[in-house]
Amino acid sequence: TGFCEIYFGDSAGEQGRxxxxxxxxxxxxxxxSAERMRITSGGQVGIANTIAATMDANNGSGQLVVGSGSGSxxxxxxxxxxxxxxxxxxxxxxxxxGGAYSAQVTFNSxxxxxxxxxxxAERMRITSxxxxxxxNDNPTSRLVVKCIGANLNTTAFNVTNSNNTSMFSVRxxxxxxxxxxxxxxxxxxxxGAFPVLFSTTSTANSETYG
Numbered sequence: 001t002g003f004c005e006i007y008f009g010d011s012a013g014e015q016g017r018x019x020x021x022x023x024x025x026x027x028x029x030x031x032x033s034a035e036r037m038r039i040t041s042g043g044q045v046g047i048a049n050t051i052a053a054t055m056d057a058n059n060g061s062g063q064l065v066v067g068s069g070s071g072s073x074x075x076x077x078x079x080x081x082x083x084x085x086x087x088x089x090x091x092x093x094x095x096x097x098g099g100a101y102s103a104q105v106t107f108n109s110x111x112x113x114x115x116x117x118x119x120x121a122e123r124m125r126i127t128s129x130x131x132x133x134x135x136n137d138n139p140t141s142r143l144v145v146k147c148i149g150a151n152l153n154t155t156a157f158n159v160t161n162s163n164n165t166s167m168f169s170v171r172x173x174x175x176x177x178x179x180x181x182x183x184x185x186x187x188x189x190x191x192g193a194f195p196v197l198f199s200t201t202s203t204a205n206s207e208t209y210g
Contacts, residue, residue, distance in 0.1 A: 005019045044056050049065055079107065102119065178191070
């Protein structure tokens with residue numbers, strides 16, 4: 001039990017300290033006489049807290065825990081505002097090659113766009129004008145979805161209910177299905193138990209089918 005400590009101070013008294021705690025085998029760094037960071041015996045790091053090991057045991061994500069748990073907390077990645085610079089958060093499953101950045105979240109300082117990568121390729125982009133591109137790196141409208149193909153074998157967009165039944169789908173060949181799968185040669189195929197109503201601004205011009 002006990003501690004081993006190195007103190008740093010000035011004429012005002014103790015200001016900084018490096019501490020090793022024998023009970024728990026941890027290192028702690030102090031500034032202004034208060035603990036600011038702790039490294040546990042298991043290698044977990046807590047900044048502004050001492051709960052990294054507890055967090056890791058409960059959620060498996062406690063290798064680095066930032067925040068005191070009181071009030072607003074956060075982490076900032078700071079990059080120069082220029083087109084050739086980016087702020088990145090990378091996820092790796094290897095130390096070299098493509099595995100070193102298998103997934104990535106990137107902020108482009110030049111055009112203020114957010115880029116999301118998976119399997120070393122950009123998959124989604126949110127521009128500074130809040131246009132969103134899925135598989136498209138230059139969305140010119142609020143949502144642009146780039147298909148993975150151009151035929152009946154792949155689907156560009158699909159909305160399902162809670163039972164995973166397709167309610168609305170758009171195939172990569174442009175055919176649309178509502179309540180049922182798209183069916184050639186029809187551009188729009190509508191299914192379901194209820195009729196379809198086609199209406200203008202006047203109910204006298206309405207037509208019901210089904």
